[in-house]
Amino acid sequence: AQSVTQPDIHITVSEGASLELRCNYSYGATPYLFWYVQSPGQGLQLLLKYFSGDTLVQGIKGFEAEFKRSQSSFNLRKPSVHWSDAAEYFCAVGPYGYNKLIFGAGTRLAVHP
Amino acid sequence: GAGVSQSPSNKVTEKGKDVELRCDPISGHTALYWYRQSLGQGLEFLIYFQGNSAPDKSGLPSDRFSAERTGGSVSTLTIQRTQQEDSAVYLCASSLQGMDEQYFGPGTRLTVT
Numbered sequence: 001a002q003s004v005t006q007p008d009i010h011i012t013v014s015e016g017a018s019l020e021l022r023c024n025y026s027y028g029a030t031p032y033l034f035w036y037v038q039s040p041g042q043g044l045q046l047l048l049k050y051f052s053g054d055t056l057v058q059g060i061k062g063f064e065a066e067f068k069r070s071q072s073s074f075n076l077r078k079p080s081v082h083w084s085d086a087a088e089y090f091c092a093v094g095p096y097g098y099n100k101l102i103f104g105a106g107t108r109l110a111v112h113p
Numbered sequence: 114g115a116g117v118s119q120s121p122s123n124k125v126t127e128k129g130k131d132v133e134l135r136c137d138p139i140s141g142h143t144a145l146y147w148y149r150q151s152l153g154q155g156l157e158f159l160i161y162f163q164g165n166s167a168p169d170k171s172g173l174p175s176d177r178f179s180a181e182r183t184g185g186s187v188s189t190l191t192i193q194r195t196q197q198e199d200s201a202v203y204l205c206a207s208s209l210q211g212m213d214e215q216y217f218g219p220g221t222r223l224t225v226t
Contacts, residue, residue: 034214043117043204043217090156099211100146101171103156 002027004093006104013081014112021076021107023091032094033074034101035065039087047089050074061085084109115139117218119205125224126195134190134221138207143154145188146208146215147172147180151201159203162188195225 001112003026013019025031032051036044048059055067074091088108092101118137120129126132138145147159149172158172162182173179177196182188192199202222 032212036217041219043219044206046214046216049214092156093214099144099161099163100158100172101148101156101215102158106154 002093002095002102003032004091004102004104006091007089008036008107009105010108010110012110012112015083016080019076019078019081019085019109021089021091021102021109023074023076025074025091025093027071027093027095028070029095030069033065033095034076034092034105035059035074035076036090036092037061037087038090038106044090044105045095047076058066081109081111083108083113116217117202117205117207119218120222121221122219123222123224125226128197128225129194131191132195132223134192134203134223136188136190136205136207136218137204138186138188139216140186142207142209143185144208144213144215145182145213146206147188147190148204148206149201150204150220154201156204159190161211166197192223195223197225199223200225216223 005024034049035047047063050067065093088106091104120135145162150156161169164185165182177193180190202220204220206217208215
């Protein structure tokens, strides 16, 4: 069965520090991959997506993610975190031919000044 | 342009009552999705519409849940005889077509007392 694992439930970083959020997926082929962010009381906002091609994808708000087929991973990175990045981050996969997203459990990011 | 809208934003209902949740997708989006976000289960897919038909209803948790979409636009998710375990945030998303990126609404927070 398809699944998505986000190993870190909660991460705290200092403002200005770099960030990496981990995501691993289980699927027989390369799925479509997504990162969403959810601020308190808000819906989900798409940060970036990977469908094919260049394995390093750039997203909004200075985020990027790298697809590594050998590790079945799609980790999200940001070189310098801002206080406004505090939110919950969800990795999701859409299996090929997908009509739904399968989400990880989410990683809650706290940013210290 | 306008994003996905959902109403009501909050709904408190007594156990055993029926509720209707509404979703207005982005204009021109043919695909519409419902998800549920709860503390215990995370983000779960409920149902997918392409136009007015629902080729994938696999995520509906019981026969108390139903959904329809009319005119290829507005969708209503109905929960009959609500139970406390139905308390969650119900998120709607739309995409231009199936297999495109999904845009999420702000959600409806349902509380069953």
